[in-house]
Structures are given as C-alpha cells and as structure tokens.
Amino acid sequence: MNYKLKTLLSILLLFLSLNLSSQxxxxxxxxxxxxxxxxxxxxEFFETNGKIFGKIVQILEKEREKDLCKRCKGExxxxxxxxMTIIKNMEKDGNYYRKGTIxxxxxxxxxxxxxxxLKNDTNKIQVRxxxxxxxxxxxxxxxx
Numbered sequence: 001m002n003y004k005l006k007t008l009l010s011i012l013l014l015f016l017s018l019n020l021s022s023q024x025x026x027x028x029x030x031x032x033x034x035x036x037x038x039x040x041x042x043x044e045f046f047e048t049n050g051k052i053f054g055k056i057v058q059i060l061e062k063e064r065e066k067d068l069c070k071r072c073k074g075e076x077x078x079x080x081x082x083x084m085t086i087i088k089n090m091e092k093d094g095n096y097y098r099k100g101t102i103x104x105x106x107x108x109x110x111x112x113x114x115x116x117x118l119k120n121d122t123n124k125i126q127v128r129x130x131x132x133x134x135x136x137x138x139x140x141x142x143x144x
Contacts, residue, residue, distance in 0.1 A: 028142070045087070113128065
C-alpha cells in the first residue's frame with residue numbers, strides 16, 4: 001500500500017472514531033421489551049448540570065397510558081408513570097454512560113445503570129440495569 005493511501009485511510013479512521021465517540025445520547029429513544037421486542041415507550045434524554053437524565057414522554061401501549069406507579073415508594077407512589085424521570089445522574093465515560101441509575105416503574109425498583117451505543121449503529125443503544133452481579137438488558141432505538 002502506498003504512502004498516500006495509508007495517510008488517507010488513517011485520516012478517515014481518525015474522523016470516524018471522533019464522530020462515533022462524540023455521538024450524543026440527547027434526544028428521544030423508543031424502548032422495547034427485552035424478550036418480545038414490543039415497543040413500550042418513548043424516553044427523552046436531556047442534560048442537566050453535566051449529567052444525563054431520561055424521562056418517559058410517551059407510553060406506546062394505549063391501555064397503560066394512565067398507569068400509576070403503584071409499587072413506587074416516597075414521592076413517586078401513585079404518581080403517573082408518564083412524565084416520570086427513570087434515568088438519573090448518568091455520566092459519559094468514554095464509550096459508555098455510567099454512574100447513574102435506572103428506575104423500573106412496574107417493579108418500583110431502582111438499579112445501577114450502564115448505557116452504550118452499539119458498535120455498528122449509533123442509532124441504537126444497549127441499556128443495562130444491574131442488581132448485584134445480575135443484569136437485565138434492553139436495546140433502544142433513536143427516533144429520527
């Protein structure tokens with residue numbers, strides 16, 4: 001391979017890696033049930049004081065639009081799930097968002113959370129909730 005071609009490929013790879021690492025999670029994402037793949041809701045990510053949060057802005061199952069958080073404790077008990085901030089205090093850490101939590105309103109439980117973009121598709125993210133050494137995973141798609 002000649003020098004010019006190597007240089008061109010190196011520059012292209014550099015720009016590609018910069019683009020992927022700077023991909024923003026801010027915006028609306030469609031959540032899906034982990035086993036059925038059925039769409040559940042739309043979560044909108046936003047930034048406040050350098051941390052990332054995610055709020056349920058739409059529930060896609062019409063029969064659940066007015067559901068209340070019956071298993072929640074404290075201020076959120078019996079509050080509407082629609083409008084609830086379920087992802088809190090996430091911090092960007094390289095290719096991941098970490099150090100925050102995700103709340104499961106149906107279970108009324110909060111879990112440690114990690115989010116990452118999929119390698120081959122920056123319009124999809126892997127969202128993981130952790131309890132001790134166990135975890136649950138969902139794949140969400142960006143709304144374009």
